[in-house]
Amino acid sequence: MKTARSPIRYPGGKGKAIRFLDAYLPSWLDRGVCSPFAGGLNFELYIASRGTPVHAYDIYKPLLALWKELKSGNRAELLAAVKQYLPMDKQKFHDIKANLDKLSGTELAAAFYVLSRTAHSGNTSNGGYVEGRLTEGNLRKLEKFVMPANLHVEEAPFWESIPLHPELALYLDPPYLLKEKLDSKMSKGLYGSKGSTHNDFDHLKLKELLDKRDNWIMSYDNHPEIIDLYRDYFIFYPSWQYGMTTERSGKSREILIVSSHVVIDMRDNFQEGWTDFIRDNCTFPKDHPLLRI
């Protein structure tokens, strides 16, 4: 099956990381995957196109309205609702943002789509307007977009969606820990209404849930508090970050944390030089039994 590309621009979207993440996909993913943080569904669309059933969840209603609309296949109504905003301008952009909470169904889906295309970096919470980002070409892609039948998207917070699928592997892409102080007066959050679901995200609660299960891979930001929180896990330092660049310091801006079964699966499928690979590419708990040969 050809991979459908996400029709929206979304902050933290993993479109550029697909090839990298693919290398970490262990064989057990074929049983099915739960993704508690759907967002733009970049990697989820890829996994589903390989035939794997995917159960994705999120809590942002405008985003969920769009996925629901795209799943329903009723493209004509959605396209008509989108076209009512054309030609787009800055004033309309701010009007849509101000009235988003009052919309529902197809109207909400269309308004969110327009915002995601025209907001800076797809940041519908706090991004400013960018001219020329909603083109005829985008509308044609939206019209042709086919949501894979084996990709399901529902509304649920992670503490409900994760326990729903104890038998499935997890792919997790949570909101990253904000570098700014969480009590800062300015909301810096990228997700939810005015960044609310980002600013208030409970990173400890997620860790507690993950400690209770295996078979998961998770992308996060390379933040000292996150590295410390997950110090008992294998942490890889990739460089997919938006165009494969790294920060000036030379450090990856993003990390991939993986649970034990994933590391075992990797080791079992590794041809040669496993220990060197691990030592060169990740941090891990000292004297971890998986490193003894």
Ligand SMILES: C[S@@+](CC[C@H](N)C(=O)[O-])C[C@H]1O[C@@H](n2cnc3c(N)ncnc32)[C@H](O)[C@@H]1O
């Ligand atoms: C980093 S984004 C996911 C990006 C996605 N992987 C992509 O490629 O576009 C994180 C997502 O988590 C969602 N989110 C925030 N808090 C949540 C919670 N408590 N439960 C479930 N989803 C949540 C946000 O709405 C956002 O869509």
